[in-house]
Amino acid sequence: MSVDLQNPEVVIRERRLGSIVAFSGTGAELVEKSRGQRLECQANRFNQCGDCSGQRAMLPISQIQDTVMINHGPVGCAGDFGLFNWQFRRGLTFRGERPRDIGAISTNLTERDIVYGGAEKLAKTIREAHGRYKPRAIFVASSCASGIIGDDIEEVVNGMELELGIPVVGVYCEGFKSKIWTTGFDAAYHGIVRKLVKGPVEIDKKTVNIMGFTSLKTFDPLLGLLGLKPRYLVHQATLEEIGQMSQALASSHICETLGTYLARALEQEYGVPELRAPPPFGQDWTDQWLRELGRLAGLEEKAEEVIASERKRIEPELNEIREKLAGLRVWTLAGAAFGHNLASIASDLGLKVIGMLAFHHDQTFDNDYEEINSLKNCLGKVGSVNRYAVCNKQPYQLVNLLNEAKPDLVLARHGYLPTVPAKMGIPSYFVPETNQHIGYDGLLFAGRKILKVLRGGNFVKNIASRAKLPYTDWWRNSDPFYFRETSHGL
Ligand code: SF4
CATH class of the missing domain: 3.40.50.12380 (Nitrogenase MoFe cofactor biosynthesis protein NifE, C-terminal)
Known part of the structure; x- marks a missing residue:
């Protein structure tokens, strides 16, 4: 299924990738049954714990430098803000930069807002975020509550973008929307590619996009062996690095689960190829990864x-x-x-x-x-x-x-x-x-x-x-x- 950037919302993984959360068998059976997406996404009738795909959407968009992330929901949905902040500060130290806090605000939807609507409160919060943090871009992440009451977040963010003159990006992944929590990563990438990635201005055949969770610089020496360099995405990246994703020799990732939506979007929209090799974990897979990069770079x-x-x-x-x-x-x-x-x-x-x-x-x-x-x-x-x-x-x-x-x-x-x-x-x-x-x-x-x-x-x-x-x-x-x-x- 192609990436549809005209639609502000990502298609959930259950529909796009036939993703499932329950299976018991052998690895070979799973490979075989996955052909033609023959397995249904069954749930458990009893769950001890859960995860929220909305939180997974907020993680990447909270990690980009000089931006603010607003969660349009009750304050309880902001429970992971502390974790996001820790990850951002730690990631900046990996980049050799001074640790700083993220900019993150909840619109704190209350029962009254659930009855009368929260769009005005969202607009007010975006103005507040702009005044308080002076960001270069603002993200707005939806929640179960804003999804249920049907607030038109897209209309608000587009209006605020005109008013403030900076990108205001809607990211839509209400917690109830998908049983697959990693749908949230796709929702974040969808918003980023729609509004922040710029068309290529030069062909950069020395840089490889690396989609991961931190910018710990271990890809530097590995790619350096071929005279190439990484662009760590999207955690702790600058808006310039985000904008330049379209200029790269190839896109790779630390795991297919995390990175293939963004890689597909960049390949489809800008012709940046996704590296056709397993990620470089273990000796054999690192060999294959370097070989494929060597092929693309003519090395x-x-x-x-x-x-x-x-x-x-x-x-x-x-x-x-x-x-x-x-x-x-x-x-x-x-x-x-x-x-x-x-x-x-x-x-x-x-x-x-x-x-x-x-x-x-x-x-x-x-x-x-x-x-x-x-x-x-x-x-x-x-x-x-x-x-x-x-x-x-x-x-x-x-x-x-x-x-x-x-x-x-x-x-x-x-x-x-x-x-x-x-x-x-x-x-x-x-x-x-x-x-x-x-x-x-x-x-x-x-x-x-x-x-x-x-x-x-x-x-x-x-x-x-x-x-x-x-x-x-x-x-x-x-x-x-x-x-x-x-x-x-x-
Ligand atoms: S978005 Fe929904 S599932 Fe996620 S924390 Fe908020 S209420 Fe819970």
């Missing part, structure tokens, strides 16, 4: 030289790590495609991937290129995965899946989940910063960290001996997918 021979010399450079330490990790059985827990990156790293470190849990699954990607079929690439790398579960982060399901598999180690992205295996006495490595794990050095970095986690095995055993999980024997003996919507005819 095929140089790429082969770099790959050979980098492999040689890391070989002694990599072999040592592999010897220590050989035969250990691992599970990954991560948001869809990033779990495949973790599996690629695990496999290159000599670990055996026995199971994977993805928080959702996209049956296709926006650019439906076989080379970026993340799950297929992953299985091609790690072999068959007999237990592949798609589960929207529910700890009660995770407990039963891990009880059944009894892995030696868990690799996880998303902070609170590693506490579950820890309470079960299973060591887990949490990946807080994706960019640290890219390329050849990222592989060694992951290996060293995993060895350190394993050395602390007694620590999790102690935790397990004192922790009591709140599940009954009935649940512990039940199918982890017992509460799936269509089970038991309900």
Whole structure:
């Protein structure tokens, strides 16, 4: 499905990519059933916790320098502002800049506004934001409440844009709109491409767009090997960097789940190609990534030289790590495609991937290129995965899946989940910063960290001996997918 920039709203992932939040089977079955998008998006009848796609829309738009983000909703929807602020300050330090706070305001919709409408309050808040922060652009993110009462946010932002003379960008992803929380990322990118990306003024064949979560500069040395440089997007980027996305050799990302909508939009609108290779996690995928960049830049021979010399450079330490990790059985827990990156790293470190849990699954990607079929690439790398579960982060399901598999180690992205295996006495490595794990050095970095986690095995055993999980024997003996919507005819 093409990206429709005439429509202010993004098409949700369930419709665009056939995304799902529940599946239990093998990795090969999931690849097979995803062809032609044959799987339905079923929900659980019981959820212990949830996530809001509106929050995921607010994250990227809160991270752009010299802008303000307004959430048009009740103040409770602004609960993640503190987290966004922490991420922005931390990201600026990665860029070598002075940490600063984000500009973020809630319109604080009340019951009265729900009855009489909140458009006037939104206009007043945009003026307030303009006066208070003097931003160069303003984002307005919708919420469940503003969506339900039908406030015409687009009319307000277009009017304010004329009044203030700066871009005012509507980002539409009410929390109830999609079961797939990453629809929020797409909504943010949709608004950014509609209003902030400028047409190319020169051909920049030395710069690669990198869509990620921070601007930690690990792509600098890796791309530097080919004489190229990264443009980190969109977190902590300047408005100039955002505007120049249309001028690049290619677009790549730290994970297909995060980046393919923006990459597709740039390819469709400006002809910037999406890199047709898996992201550079693990040795083999980094080889493929550099090779494809070399092809696009006309540097095929140089790429082969770099790959050979980098492999040689890391070989002694990599072999040592592999010897220590050989035969250990691992599970990954991560948001869809990033779990495949973790599996690629695990496999290159000599670990055996026995199971994977993805928080959702996209049956296709926006650019439906076989080379970026993340799950297929992953299985091609790690072999068959007999237990592949798609589960929207529910700890009660995770407990039963891990009880059944009894892995030696868990690799996880998303902070609170590693506490579950820890309470079960299973060591887990949490990946807080994706960019640290890219390329050849990222592989060694992951290996060293995993060895350190394993050395602390007694620590999790102690935790397990004192922790009591709140599940009954009935649940512990039940199918982890017992509460799936269509089970038991309900
Ligand atoms: S947008 Fe909806 S789901 Fe998200 S925090 Fe607000 S009320 Fe909750």
